[in-house]
Amino acid sequence: PVDGGPVRFAVLGLGWFAPDVAIPAIEESDYCETTVVVSGGREKAERVAEEKGVAHALTYDDYADGEASDAYDAVYVCTPNALHLPHVETAAELGKDVLCEKPLEANGERARKCVEACEAGGVELMTAYRMHTTRSIRWVRDVVQDGAIGDPVHARGAFSYNLIAAGEDMDQWRLNPDLAGGGPLMDLGVYPMNTSRFVLDADPEAVHATTVEGPPEFDGLEKYVAFTMEFPDGQVAECDSGYEVAGDNYFEVGGTHGRIRVDVPFNVDADRTITVSKGGEEQVVEVEEPSEMVEEFDYFATGVLTDMEIEPDGRHGYEDMRIADAIYESGESGGRIEL
Ligand code: NDP
Known part of the structure; x- marks a missing residue:
């Protein structure tokens, strides 16, 4: 208390x-x-x-x-x-x-x-x-940091939602560059981005991205983005996000001795499943989560x-926006951008 x-x-x-x-x-x-x-x-x-x-x-x-x-x-x-x-x-x-x-x-x-x-x-x-208060993600972070899958080598994550198929209003602020600042990257892609940083407990040094521009109603915003983040110890995170892809919602970390995957990590208060693959065996855990917003x-x-x-404080949130700026720069130029 x-x-x-x-x-x-x-x-x-x-x-x-x-x-x-x-x-x-x-x-x-x-x-x-x-x-x-x-x-x-x-x-x-x-x-x-x-x-x-x-x-x-x-x-x-x-x-x-x-x-x-x-x-x-x-x-x-x-x-x-x-x-x-x-x-x-x-x-x-x-x-x-x-x-x-x-x-x-x-x-x-x-x-x-x-x-x-x-x-x-x-x-x-x-x-x-x-994600910083979500029990399943906090557990994955703890066991990864404790060496449960050996040395973490890469993270992968995706979060997408097909707002076109869902018949959503094309006049909404999420499709207005002046109000959203970007497309699915700003709304959904920041989840796998930030969760990679949180679980690997590191900040990327460089990014490389591919962006695909949306239909005219997207006003120049991307409808799809795939990005790679390079971390100081040689770890890599590969993430993607789209507004024309249905249902992608996972996060996983692969290490020298195994892999941990979380399914449906990013929807609010969703039921999550953790799969640990190690030594040729697979263990599946259904996680009962307390409300992460509470x-x-x-x-x-x-x-x-x-x-x-x-934590995550303002500087931590600012870092994601620096990364997002670099992702958009890379999407434009096709090049690798150092942070
Ligand atoms: P909504 O579109 O549902 O609501 C946004 C509200 O912002 C509007 O209803 C309006 O409320 C207010 N607003 C003020 N100015 C404007 C404007 N010019 N155009 C449109 N709305 C305006 O958005 P969400 O509630 O889904 O998202 C709001 C924020 O929360 C975003 O930053 C989003 O990324 C974040 N978010 C976070 C989630 C999470 O899981 N952590 C989940 C969903 C969203 P009013 O009429 O009262 O002024």
């Missing part, structure tokens, strides 16, 4: 994820509470506040003006990628700690500004990568309420 809680949250961006997943997770958590909701529309904010039993409903302008700032301790940013920075800057100016959805922003430069704003304001900044909020709150270091 942590003294001094709960951490009271202002939740920004009332689309799918915040009201349907994050606010219920906050409600279920031990150390968090939603006291403010913030939306582009006042009526929407008021409706969601009423539905969720939240005391304060604000617009983004109210929030930027510091309204009701005594009513919350921390901010959870869940707006389109390129609208994270202004809200993070406001939070930093108001002295509020920040849990910011992934990707941290729409490119490296804007992500760096998020980090700098929070460092200048002396507030915490956590990048909301669920874990994530309680973990962040624990960091806010104690002097525990919070």
